[in-house]
Amino acid sequence: MAPPKKLKKAKRKAKDSSKCNSSTETRTAESQASDNDWWYSFWHKNYDSGPDVPIEEDEAFKFFFRVSKKTFEYICNLVREDLISRPPSGLINIEGRLLSVEKQVAIALRRLASGEAQVSVGGAFGVGQSTVSQVTWRFIESMEERARHHLRWPEPERVEQIKSELEAKSGLPNCCGAIDATHIIMTLPAIESSDDWCDQESNYSMFLQVIVDHQMRFLDIVTGWPGRMTISRLLKCSGFYKLCESGKRLNGLLKVSADGAEVREFLVGNSAYPLLPWLMIPYEGKELSPPMSTFNAKHRALNLIATRALSQLKGAWRILHKVMWRPDKHKLPSIILVCCLLHNIIIDNSDELHPNVMLSSHHDAGYKEHICQQIDSHGDTMRENLCRHLHLSLLTANK
Template sequence: MGPVRGSRRRKRADKSAAAAAGVQGSGDWWVDFSARIAGHLSIPEEPINFESIFKVSRKTFDYICSLVRDELMAKVSHLAFSDGKILSVEDQVAVALRRLNSGESLLNIGVSFGINHSTVSQVTWRFVEAMEERGIQHLKWPNCHEIEISKYKFHTLWGLPNCCGAIDTTHIMMCLPSVDTSSKVWIDHERKHSMILQAIIDPDMRFRDIVTGWPGSMNEPPVLCSSGFFKMCEKGTRLNGEQVKLGNGVEVREYIIGDSGFPLLPWLITPYQGKDLSNAEIEFNKIHFAARGVAQRALARLKDTWRIIQGEMWRPDKHRLPRIILVCCLLHNIVIDIENEVRDEMPLLQEHDTSYKQQFCDTTDNEGIILRDKLAEYLSG
């Protein structure tokens, strides 16, 4: 039997109505799901906006569903709403994204979506496992073409030649019970329980390399030295691209930039320290600080969007938390990759570790000193 005459016109009309209601591009799933949510909201008359709930566009949401669909469907699932309806892939992704971006308790998410809090927990972890398997390609060191784009942007925006990225660390708060004998190792220098996230970020605020899982009691140098990135740089298998010629025949190698908590290395350039700085050194620090801001904003954006890692995690599983952090970084990158834009509405000085004081590292390498001086002379000229 062929299609009923006029059905296409009705479908177009339905899409127009959905767009007018603020859910442009939505399909039957969203219409049904939004109606289901409305029945559990405290103010059901308030219009439900897709992006306000999931912190991603519908286009990105559909892409995430396509990534994890096979993994989620491969596992037999009897997870259901309170009315007995089995959760679809889209339902599971919606629940998991809401759990990750709101930071609300399992109970609150369950009440909002009309499911049991244990179901929220199961769905979220199934999603995390699927994202680890299917989404990891969105967090990788840039290829030759991509690294050239990054270097071009660092040079164009801030004047830094041959710069490949900015490195920074942030603390993921934890709330551990005092009876936990291992909890002392997680106490950082601000007397809080935390886990470290170290990230290298490109000029578009993508995470290009991350290290997490280490206790907050560790400072930046040992976390850096434990990373595969550090070992590759020391062996000469990373940041080993062509040198760039500056004026007077001076050449500079590839490098990244970081704050004063990191050691000054041949491939990691930190700002000048001390009070009696020359004009060239002061100018270099200003430019270095401005360029380094892209890493601060990326980490602030990560915590602001995926709030499960913004506040204190109550009795977190120390083995699962690094995997949750990884997936939040993957989602951060996917938003940039799919929507083809940088959501950078935050002010330049937005902080991601507001209560933490700047740490200082005195370790310097002579080659790093020489490179920094070359850059300072070039920028002052």
């Protein structure tokens, strides 16, 4: 089923000083028609581009750009002032008109969402490779500044809500989120191909570390570090680690466990992370006691939230999932940040991704998990307290 025909442009009215208001309304209608034209032109070119493309218009829009039309309008309004006041040179389409803000945002979103080459993205919109490059970077620069409020550590009231939701899911009190990391794979020119960026799987990559809440919303990210690092080293290089170690983060009210022990605020992470007073990892070993196995099961349920968030991020914004061709390592962190901001904007606007864009595999498929051997004694005590708390809570519930 083909999409509907393009909207007809509003007819020009004869110029008449006595009909100034009518002329203004006509120009507005023409502008709106032009803004809508880019979508119908794009859809006509791409509606049969693959078996997964939805037939219904709104779902097709979400499939191609990852957001609903309502969220798309919100994003356009975020960056509109920047894209209008400081447009890059040469942004003229084949019809000789300056690209609308809506079309510029669509080009940038499609580039990030598809991960396709700039030539391919440009062909879908009737613009050149250089235009796609300029538009995408201007969009990223604007989003970095205008959308920052969508990614920040939550206020105390919100933290309490997160802890309540996570405890209801797992039975673990005072958990503030889950942490995980992924590799953004890239190719590098021979002149830049140093061992620093070559990771354990012989890929050139850049790390992204995220902390997520119960909604898979990013609360904190760290990126820009070489993939050769270990995950535990990445953690210790982060500002979040320094804040926690200095008592300025995860420093909320203590809770009391089922047997009267104190439980501080903490995160959950996989075995690649160290065991710290504020970072809980699962027990290792084949012969675990029933309480330890219960803790691991509850821990796994929470840690899976971060794993799924990264799989969703890479599935939605495929530029992070495909091998990036010779990216500017100084600009790549900005691209990663903006994809994370878009991830949060979708959640904050109660939007949902089209199910066909999700990754079917792990976000770091092909990478083996390395186990960190660092165990802090206070962290070990904290984990034991949580383990006993779960065990006693289950005994009480089963009576």
